[in-house]
Amino acid sequence: PALGLFLFTIARDPLRIIILIAGAFFWLVSLLLSSLIWFIAVKASDPRDQPLQKGLLIFGVMFSVLLQEAFRFLYYKLLRKAIEGLVALSEDGCSPISIQQMAYVAGVGFGLMSGAFSMINLLADALGPGTVGIHGDSQLYFLTSAFMTTVLIFLHTFWGILFFHGCEHRRWWEITAVVVMHLAVSGSTFCNPLYVGSLVPSYLLMAAAAAWAYLLSGGSAQNLRRFLLCK
Numbered sequence: 001p002a003l004g005l006f007l008f009t010i011a012r013d014p015l016r017i018i019i020l021i022a023g024a025f026f027w028l029v030s031l032l033l034s035s036l037i038w039f040i041a042v043k044a045s046d047p048r049d050q051p052l053q054k055g056l057l058i059f060g061v062m063f064s065v066l067l068q069e070a071f072r073f074l075y076y077k078l079l080r081k082a083i084e085g086l087v088a089l090s091e092d093g094c095s096p097i098s099i100q101q102m103a104y105v106a107g108v109g110f111g112l113m114s115g116a117f118s119m120i121n122l123l124a125d126a127l128g129p130g131t132v133g134i135h136g137d138s139q140l141y142f143l144t145s146a147f148m149t150t151v152l153i154f155l156h157t158f159w160g161i162l163f164f165h166g167c168e169h170r171r172w173w174e175i176t177a178v179v180v181m182h183l184a185v186s187g188s189t190f191c192n193p194l195y196v197g198s199l200v201p202s203y204l205l206m207a208a209a210a211a212w213a214y215l216l217s218g219g220s221a222q223n224l225r226r227f228l229l230c231k
Helices: 002-009 014-043 050-089 099-126 141-168 172-191 196-216 221-228
Strands: none
Touching (some): 141 196
16 A cells, blocks of 8 residues: 555655655654664663563653654654745746645655564564464464554554644644654554554544545545545
């Protein structure tokens, strides 16, 4: 699905590709900074204190979410300046890309980089001999992880649209809603290996975020019906 988004909506436009790569870079920098802080905290603590280590893991995840959203805001500011520059350089005084399109492409960039790192972690776990679930754990680990990676890619796309819309219209409650949803989805992964506790809420939030982003982008029930009926 993520590859389809890129091929059909981004790949043919050089400007969109640049925005996507820059968005992926912003997400990567946020991950590196949060990982560095978590690594320092772990090294400075007692590794034998299991409750403390679990607390640091929870802190690391939540801090990473907040840092990702902070970098999303910084990226919005950068793109807003870029639009002003494009308008100044254009002959007709119009930007070749709208803020809504930028929000979508930036969200896909965040999602693709997030999915790429999730896939790398899965492949690292899959290296070497072994049988998944041999010690009584779930044998669906890789399948459920793939579904979780997919939902996060789509969520980042929808969150990008919602977040940019909130920034553009100064609707801070929309920005807060994105941060809360991101925290909720990331926090639900602590229910694993009870995968129902993480996958079901995540997909429900994805459906809600998709509908919300669709409406904010100018969509309507009538347009959706025409699309489904190929009219």
